[in-house]
Amino acid sequence: MKDITKILRAKGLKVTPQRIAIYAMLSHTKEHPNAEMIYQALEPTNPTLSLATVYKTLCLFKSCGLVQELSVGEPSARYDAVTQTHPHAVCTCCGKVADIPYDILEQLHKQACCYTDFLLESEQLIFYGKCPDCKS
Amino acid sequence: MKDITKILRAKGLKVTPQRIAIYAMLSHTKEHPNAEMIYQALEPTNPTLSLATVYKTLCLFKSCGLVQELSVGEPSARYDAVTQTHPHAVCTCCGKVADIPYDILEQLHKQACCYTDFLLESEQLIFYGKCPDCKS
DNA sequence: TATTAAATAACAATAATTATTATTTAAGGA
DNA sequence: TCCTTAAATAATAATTATTGTTATTTAATA
Numbered sequence: 001m002k003d004i005t006k007i008l009r010a011k012g013l014k015v016t017p018q019r020i021a022i023y024a025m026l027s028h029t030k031e032h033p034n035a036e037m038i039y040q041a042l043e044p045t046n047p048t049l050s051l052a053t054v055y056k057t058l059c060l061f062k063s064c065g066l067v068q069e070l071s072v073g074e075p076s077a078r079y080d081a082v083t084q085t086h087p088h089a090v091c092t093c094c095g096k097v098a099d100i101p102y103d104i105l106e107q108l109h110k111q112a113c114c115y116t117d118f119l120l121e122s123e124q125l126i127f128y129g130k131c132p133d134c135k136s
Numbered sequence: 137m138k139d140i141t142k143i144l145r146a147k148g149l150k151v152t153p154q155r156i157a158i159y160a161m162l163s164h165t166k167e168h169p170n171a172e173m174i175y176q177a178l179e180p181t182n183p184t185l186s187l188a189t190v191y192k193t194l195c196l197f198k199s200c201g202l203v204q205e206l207s208v209g210e211p212s213a214r215y216d217a218v219t220q221t222h223p224h225a226v227c228t229c230c231g232k233v234a235d236i237p238y239d240i241l242e243q244l245h246k247q248a249c250c251y252t253d254f255l256l257e258s259e260q261l262i263f264y265g266k267c268p269d270c271k272s
Numbered sequence: 273t274a275t276t277a278a279a280t281a282a283c284a285a286t287a288a289t290t291a292t293t294a295t296t297t298a299a300g301g302a
Numbered sequence: 303t304c305c306t307t308a309a310a311t312a313a314t315a316a317t318t319a320t321t322g323t324t325a326t327t328t329a330a331t332a
């Protein structure tokens with residue numbers, strides 16, 4: 001769990017109760033929630049919070065390297081306070097998203113099944129970077 | 137390239153000019169187009185085609201195993217007529233999506249760079265399947 | 273404490289996708 | 303070949319996720 005106060009201040013950004021609440025929520029869950037789920041979780045204790053602020057804050061956190069955004073094939077993006085990239089297992093029935101340790105990649109599929117106890121049927125691996133036209 | 141006529145008829149589905157055109161377009165490109173791009177490409181030669189039909193056809197093709205859907209972090213889904221799952225490289229500048237052979241997974245990152253000539257910075261590996269609660 | 277630029281809440285707008293429905297059409301049988 | 307009929311389509315409305323706008327509030331510093 002990173003020191004959000006230090007990181008925000010270092011970039012000249014304000015430390016607000018909303019930002020603290022959103023980061024705290026994300027860093028205490030393994031649910032990989034989307035913006036709506038974060039909003040629903042925080043609304044009871046932060047009754048003035050608005051969903052647009054959740055979206056804007058997540059966008060900001062992403063650009064600060066405080067969270068990573070996951071596209072798992074659902075309409076809405078999921079968020080994870082663990083920013084080191086690592087594999088995920090997505091349940092095609094209930095949408096649950098589970099973490100898998102990064103170092104498992106070498107033996108891949110079988111180990112991923114063991115680790116998550118999922119019945120894994122397919123996978124999608126996406127590399128992100130700059131294409132030959134854009135890298136120069 | 138699969139025999140779409142045979143596959144559709146086997147499921148009691150109709151073989152329509154729209155379906156043929158969409159599948160032909162997808163199986164002749166390596167662009168991994170989204171619904172809008174498919175529509176734009178076909179509209180000149182199929183002036184009555186509607187975007188909603190493209191969406192419905194892609195959904196149908198997905199459920200028939202004729203195409204795979206890719207979430208690469210963009211707002212819209214991309215489609216690929218190659219249905220065997222395989223890694224992709226996404227350019228973070230222009231959005232280009234390149235294929236990577238499946239068997240590369242063992243040596244992963246470095247080989248992916250060699251193969252695509254991309255400057256790869258991160259990756260996302262997602263396994264799809266049934267979680268412990270759903271698999272029984 | 274006062275100042276000020278940044279952040280927020282509220283809400284409007286947009287983009288991607290899905291739903292609805294009247295019309296058209298593919299496919300099989302007369 | 304023509305009929306019939308269920309399925310597919312086009313047109314368009316509706317929905318959902320997300321982003322933009324703006325007046326108000328607030329964190330941070332002087």
